[in-house]
Each structure stands twice: as C-alpha cells, then as structure tokens.
Amino acid sequence: MNDDKKQELITVYVDDREVRVPPGTNMIEAAAKAGIEVPHYCYHPKLSVAGNCRMCMVELGMPEKDRATGKPVLDNEGNQKVMWIPKPAIACATKAMPGIRIKTKSDLARSCQEGVMEFLLVNHPLDCPICDQAGECRLQEFATDYGRGYSRFVEEKNVKPKRTLLGPRVMLDDERCILCSRCVRFCQEIADDDVLGFVDRGSYTTLTCYPGKQLENNYSLNTVDICPVGALTSTDFRFKMRPWFLRETHSICTESSVGVNTVVSSREGKIHRITPRRNDEVNDTWMADSGRELYKQVEAKHRLLKAVVDSFETDNVGGAIREAADLLKGERKIAFVGSGRSSVEEQFLFKKLADQAGARLTALVGRVAEGDGLLISADRNPNVRGALVTGLINELPEAELSDLEDAIDKEEIDTVVAYNEDLSAAGISEQQLAKVTIIYVGTHFNETSARARVVLPASTVFEKNGSFINQQYRLQKFLQAVPGRAEGQDDRRILAGMLAEFGVLVSPEIDDVWAEMSETIETFRDIGFMKIPSTGLLLDPPSHLRDLRYPEGGSLHYEPAKEEASVT
Amino acid sequence: MEDVMNLKKETLQKIDEVIPRYPEKRSAVLPLLHLVQEDQGFVSRDATEWIAEKLGLKPINVWELVRFYPMLRDKPVGKKVVRVCRTLSCALQGSYKTCKTLRDAFDCKLDGNSPDGAVTVEFAECLASCHTAPVVMVDDDLHEHVDEEKAKKIAGEILNGQPKQGGSA
C-alpha cells in the first residue's frame, strides 16, 4: 500500500531542492516538506486559500514542453528547460505539478517579501513592548527576516478602534490587524458562526463583529490562535505571561472522547493556558474554548490535597493506603466504580486491584450529552474505550449506577471503591451511601469523598503521564505538565500501593505498566508508552468492542460505524 | 419585522419581484439595499437585519456591503444629496471650486449635511461624464458643465424647493 502511494507522488523543486509531494499540494506545504519556510500570513492549512497577504510570493518556473509533441524541451546538457515566469506567484495558490519549480530567495522573491513586509508595517502600531503577541508574532518574526530595519513612512498612521471586546473571551485591536481574514474564514468555515466581517474599505478596512452580536461560540479562541499578529488576544491569557517564558507540554483534552491534542503552557509549576496541537487525524488545529478552561481544576478550591482517614487529614499517605486496603480485606462485599476519565494505565491497575479484592461488581460512570458535531463528542468521558480494552468493563457504561443501587438495597454490596467518581451524582441516594463503606480516590472533594472512610488524593491529567483511547480507538498519550499538588502521590502509586497490600508487587512506573499490559492485552501487543507517537496510534480492538453501540455521532474526522444490516 | 420596517407597498412588491431573478438569493442583496434605501433614505440597522433574514444571510454579510459601497448609507442624510465629481477630468475643469460653491451655498461641511439636515454635499469619484466636466449629481439627476455660476443656480433651485430635473429621467 505504501508503495502504491509513493507512485502517486510527483517531483517538484524548491530552491533547487528536490521534493516529492502528492499532486495538487500547494507550494507552501511542498516547501515545508523540503525544509524551506515560505513566509505567509493569510494562508492556513485548514482554511480556504484567500491569497490576500501576498507574503508568500515566489518566483515560479514551469518545465518547458514542446507545444506540438508535448515532450519536455531539454537544454544542451540534457536537462529539462525551465520557463521562469516574470510575474511572482503566490505559493499558497500554486499547486504542485510535475517538474514545477519555485525560488523563495531570488532577488524577485526577496523584493516581494520586503515590499509586503514594509506595507504591512506602515499602518501597524509600534507597540510590541506592550503587545501580548510579542514573542509569537509572525509580523515580528518576519520583520526581522524580511524587514528593512527602518521606516520610510512619515505620514500619520490610520486610526482604528482599539480594545474592542468581540466576545467574552476575545479582545480585538483593529490597528494591529493585517486583514488576513483568517478569523473571518474560521468563523464561516469551521465554527459555522458568521459574525465577523470587514467594514469600510482600502487601508481603512476594519475587522468587526456585527453590532449587537458577539463572537461567543465555543470555538472563538481559535481565532486568537490563528491570528498571526496581536489583533486578537485572549481575555483570559492577556497580559498574564510572556510566551517565551512558557514551558510547553503535549497533552490530551479530557472534555470528550474526541481526544483533542493540546499543548499545556506553564511556568514554574503553574499552568497559564491550553492551546490546540495539530493532529490532522483528530482535531486539525482546533479545540473548543471550554476545553481550555480545564487547567483551572488544578488549583480549584475544592481540590483534594491530603489523604483523609475517618475524617482526619493525614500526611501519612502510606498509612492511608494501608487503611484503605484493610477495608477491602476479609468478608467484604465490594464494588469497584472506575472512571472514564482515568488513564488506560490507571484503569488497568484499578481492574487488577478489583480482581485482587474479589470485587462482586465493577462499573464505570457514563457521561453522555449532545455532541457539537465538531470537537466535543456525545461521550464526555475521554477514555471509556480504555476501560473496555483493559477489561475494567465489558459493556458501555450508564450514567446511573442502577446495578449498584440494587445491590446496595439488597445488601449484596457493603463496600465501594470510588475512583474519581461522585457516587451521588451517579444516582446513589444518601440512604444508600449511608449503608456502605466508601473508599475514595480522586482529585476533588464531593459528596462521595465527604462520606468516605478513606480518601486518597490523586492527580489531575496535567500532573501525570498517561494515555487515553479516543472515539476512533486512537491511543494518545499525555505528559506531565506541572508537578502534582497532592502530596507526592500520583494515581499509579496509590493503586500500586494498594496492590502491594494484597501481596501483588507491581511497579508504578509507566513503562513497567505498559510492559505488563502489552503482554496480557492483545490489543496492546508490542506497544509501549514510549512507542506511542505524538499523534497517537490507531488500535485494532477486538470485534466485540467494535460492535458496541457507541453514543458518538459524527464529528471532525470521525464517522460512527454504520448500523449493519444484521439479517442476512 | 415588516411592521418595524414600514416599507411602502411598492417597495415590498419590487423586493418580491427581484429576488427570484437570481439563481442564488444572496445576489439580491444589493438590489434590496437599493430599494430599501430609496424607500427610507438610508439603510438602518433594522433594515440590515431584515434584508439578511429575507435572504437567509447573517446580518454581518449585509453590513459588510452597506459599509463598503459609498452609495449606501447607514445613517440618515439630507433630503437632497448633491455629489460633485472630484476625479481628474472634472478637477481639471474646476470641480473643487464647484464643490466649495455648493457647500457654501448650503453651509455644509465636506461630506456633511447642511445645518437643517436638508441637503448633503459630498465629493464623488468619477461619474463617467468627463467631457461635460465638471459634473454634479443631485440625487439621480446629472448636471453638466457645472461651473461656479451654474452651481449657484442649482443651489438656488434646491433652496427654493423646485429642483430642476437635470438628467434624462
């Protein structure tokens, strides 16, 4: 299959460098593949081509062909002759054809780049020191590379609106706007919320929201991400931190089973923002605004930071783990309630613990709501498929734990281990809770933790490594962005500690967990944590899992399996 | 919404006639803007939203046009709109003086209204009658060879409320 695909590639030349690309690839992408950056502003790989900034102008050469025979014309040395077109072409709208050539550094190309750069700067305010975009501004970057270094503009700059609140999360400075129309196209083409547009014309053209409307859709912050300059900024991130101080960690959004790839930016253990990370198979370059808020859970007021035993906080987490394990020993009738928000590794260890403790019932709390058809799927758990693959559950979870309710009522269960799930939110009544002994492992206080005999503080997704399996059965990993706030215990250590109390010695190290998983779970065969690529790994789940009726509808890069005509 | 707009019956009728002319409704936005402006003197915010609704568009799609085309107005203007061609051939024949004469006559600033709001005098770009420069449009009517003297005459007629029809209407 790979070979077939290779045959479809054609050869093009960027600054005399040969590169093979699929036909029709635009020349900005072809150049990138050759390791050459063609500067650009309006072009965005996931939006329609506008061709308005003119920054990507290059010299274009076409292979010369004999008009009559169509055969290539060769020079004296037998090389294909090239006809260089005197007018520059925009690389973004130039499609790869066999033998096509571009020059990105010729005199003409340089002159075009410098000219456009100067034009973009004449009416642009010189407020970089107080501009939030500084450090990640394409105008700043290219001004260094292609700028004149001084200004020849002595006229008065245009005056446009400043500090306009476009919506609850996005601020606009029109004087900085270079009218590339990326945000407008995003709203039309991706967010399907046509509220942005241009008014007036010529150099006075001004980006605006229709008066009385707001840019408030749940994807509004993507306009900030794609704004190549400091025109659109995030009200949340604005003035908080210079981007060059930020440490970037690859992560996965836990908002739903889409598994949006993200970058978590932090400094000195504090997270300042979450932005999307490009994954062409999952989220392209986008993410929902709501997912960007999730870092706030790290420092939420109701965060669990210490272990609790019989209502007393303790620094002795080891002791608390022992207490918890003791509660599971003996003639107990135990239920294990796991979470679709836990990582694959945690679900595996949790399942192992459940087996050791002789759990009579294991369950997961389902979270299904309406999907938005884009990047929030109906399944608001990021990792139900992990629970299925690890065998923690065998069927799709329900929102309400009715089996558990029944079992408690019938006194078939007297102890519950709740892992990051609030049982009362999952339908267990106060009376039912009162009838059972509860062990709670989790990140935040809730009704369940308040009633637990033992509470063990766990880590948020930002404070640990791990992996999720998204709706496509794509295994994706997330990395620790900041140190754990809860006393030195991440989830795997807690679970391994409890297992040790049952005499089962497992290493909590992620590679070791994977070594065991890849041995015992067919779907994970030959996979290790380090082997998971940054864009994820598509798994081949067993057919009984494939055939489940998952709640997700279609979304970006995901189509649910068609209902098969089962009668033959 | 049609009540809010209070459009004349003829205007509504014309609007309904013009929309089906186009294979795609959106094309009717400029004709509708003209019709509404002819009816009401300008394109209000309500009108913008009404047109958008009528054509299955978002208000911003209409607003972008209102604010692009110089002939469309998003604010009320004088009952008489006087547009003096500013472009080269007319300027060579003295259209700046023509414009000043007219502005003085109505006591209005450039691109502004007369104090009573009755007359708007503004510059326009080339009106495509360069051989009869300088030219002036009073609403829909073209006036040719408008030198100072003729400008005063036109101003007088407007002030006396008996605008002479200049064009071939």
Place this chain on the structure above:
Amino acid sequence: MSAKERRIILKNIDQHGYGNDIDTYLEHGGYEIWKKALQRKPEELREEVKRSGVRGRGGAGFPAGMKWSFLDFKSGKPVYLVCNADESEPGTFKDRQIIYKDPHQLIEGMLISAYAITAKLAFIYIRGEFPDGARILERAIEEARSKNFLGKDILGTGFSCEIHVHRGAGAYICGEETGLIESLEGKRPYPRIKPPYFPAALGLYMCPTIVNNVETLCNVKHIAEMGGEEYAKIGRPGNTGTRIWCVSGHVRKPGYYEFEGGALTLGELIYDICGGLHPGRKLKAVIPGGSSMKILRADERFKGTDREGNNFDFALEDLILDFDGIAVSGSLSGSGGIIVMDDTTDMVDALANVSAFYAHESCGQCTPCREGSLWLKKILHRMSHGQARLEDVDLLKSVADQIPGRTICALGEAAAWPVQSYVAKFRDEFIAKAENQAAGRTNGDGGISDRVQLV
C-alpha cells in the same frame, strides 16, 4: 461628425430624432440581426467572433473570441453572460452614451452573445451612478420581451434567454471582472485569485461565465451582421473594428469619437477633431487610456522597431490611435479615455488627484494595493499641501515599484503606473516643488499661474 469618423457603434446615437425606444430601434433595422443569428449554430457565431479579432473594449484589450473559447462547456454547468457596464475608469464615458441613447443595440448584442455561448441568463452590471441608465435598460428589456426578442422560447426557436439589470453602488473595483462577479453574488467585491478562479471556468456561482464590456458586446452584433472576416477588414490587423475614444480635459471640444483602428493619430484627434487646446495654452501631457495608464509627456519621442521590423521615431502627436499604436509609447490605450492636460496643470497636484482616486477605490483585500495606494496618496497630498521633501520623489517611485505585478487584480497597476510615469517624466517638476517649498517660496507651484485646485 468628422469626415474621418467611422461610426458603427455610435451610428445612430445623437442623430436627430433617434430615441432610445424600441420602435425607433426597429425602424432602424433593430433585432433583424438577432433573428438571423437565431438561425445559425452557436459555435458558428463563436467562430465569427474569433475570426473578427475583436479585442475587448473594457481596458485590457484581450481578444473576445479567445476569451469565449476558454469557456468550460464540458462542466455541464449553466453558462452565464455578464455585461460589464460599470464604466468606471476615469476619463471614460462611452458606455454611458450607448446605454442612455441606444440601449437596444446593447441588448441585441447581448442576446446574440448569450446565444453564441449558450447562456440562458445574462446580467447587465451597471454602475450605481447611472440610475437613469438602469431604468432605460429595464424598460428596453421589457420592450424586447413584449416582442419576444428575449424571454421564453424566443420567436419560436426554442431558445430562452433572460437579461436582468443589476446596479452597483459606487465601487471602481466592480469593473474588475471577478470583483464584479463577487458583487453580483452579493459579497464584498473582492477580486478573486487567478488561478484558480478564471471566470470562463469558475465564474458566477462557480459556473462558466463570460464578462464583456458594453462596447464589446455591441460589436458582436455588427460582427454577426457582417461576418468575422468582413469585420476584420476594418482597422488594422490586431486592431480590428472601430474604437470609441473619449476625450476630456483641456481641449476645446471634448467628447466621444469613433474611428477605425489606426485611422488617425493622437495629434489629429487632439488638434483636428477636438479643436486643439484653449487659446494661449500649450500641450503638456496626455493620458492615453483612462487615468490608470502611464502618462505621456508632450515633448516625448517614442523610438523602436515594429512587428514588421521597421524602425519608428514618433512624437506624441504621431502615435497611431489603436491598441498597438498607443502601446509603442510604453503606455496603453486601456478603455479609450484620453485625458489632455495643458501647461496650467501642476503635475504633482494632478498625480495627487489620481492617487486619491485609487486609494479610495482600493478594495483593501490584498496588502500591496491596500497599503501602497494609501501611502502614495498621503505622500502626494502632503507634497501638494506645502510639505514636499526632496526625498519624496524617489520614495514615490520606490513605493510604487513595490505594487504592480504583486496584487490580486490590476488595481495594483492602476495605482502604481501613474505614480511611476509622472515621477519619471516630470521629475524636474516634483523636485522643483520640494525645493521651492523648502526655500519657503510660494506653495511650490513651479511657476504655474492660474493653478486650478486638483486635490
């Protein structure tokens, strides 16, 4: 009418008693050619137009038959015809005459063209400043419909065609064919990038579309009448047919005049046809094809070798009036708008006026035109208002040089060419202005008396 004139398009216009109603038109043989055309095959008519060699009269002078030949008939999508009646290049006013005075000629030309390219729907995009023109065309269309010259099953032939009038609202950019198409689609008239959006394949509603100028479409009627080969005998090779020249500015008899291609020189037009300059004035400069074209200085000489290999050495007055004849000057005949300037003209002010136009009309879509045109305007406005600097002269050229060839549409050239050519050809005047102003002498009027305010 001068003896040298050959009126084909303007034949009936301004003739005593010739009205713009259909009865007059029919009395003058109107729609007879249409009836005959309907008996022919569309491809034959296209071939006639190709053979005629007629070049587009809107500005670019592209052969109309070749433009038609690019139509993508294979797509299976409907074909549209659009008449560009946005006549907006300063100095041009020929289409106005046709629309106001002989609308049926245009409609007949359009019907023949629509039939030839198999378009069942056509639009006339008329500039907003022609409100009466729009009404006249609407009425003419109604009259033609009442006689079944257009509408359904025209004259029982089975061919149906509708024409609608669509008014612009004051934007020069709508004269650019893809800007026009966007405007007609109800969007901001931002010209489209080419490639990929060539109208003949991806035009109106992404369907194959032909956009032709008013005068061009009228010519189609006459091509259909006399046949492409006969038509091609009018004028010079490559400059077939007649052209309407619009003369304005400092001549005694400004107006519109129609001649065979190459029938006379620029000097004959200015001095013989237009009565020369006003008493006591001397010719200073001529813009040969609408204000966007490069200006020519009165005492310039144009030397070179023509296609046949003959050397030529022309004075301004010797330039031959047609596409190729003007092109030897390094400028272009564009839309046929000739603007004449005498020695009372301050060239810095004149350029400031022209640059203000293009800055005002730049749609703002692409960077070089958007920022460049306004920058040029600001520099020139400052120079015209007492604050010229010596370095501005080179700055103007340098800024202008960064625009043409680098924009989405030709407005970039239109904004830059005047600046490049005025500064190159009247450099002394620009320098004098700066020096005079620096020395505090007058307003730097370069010694021009009776200076008319141009900006």
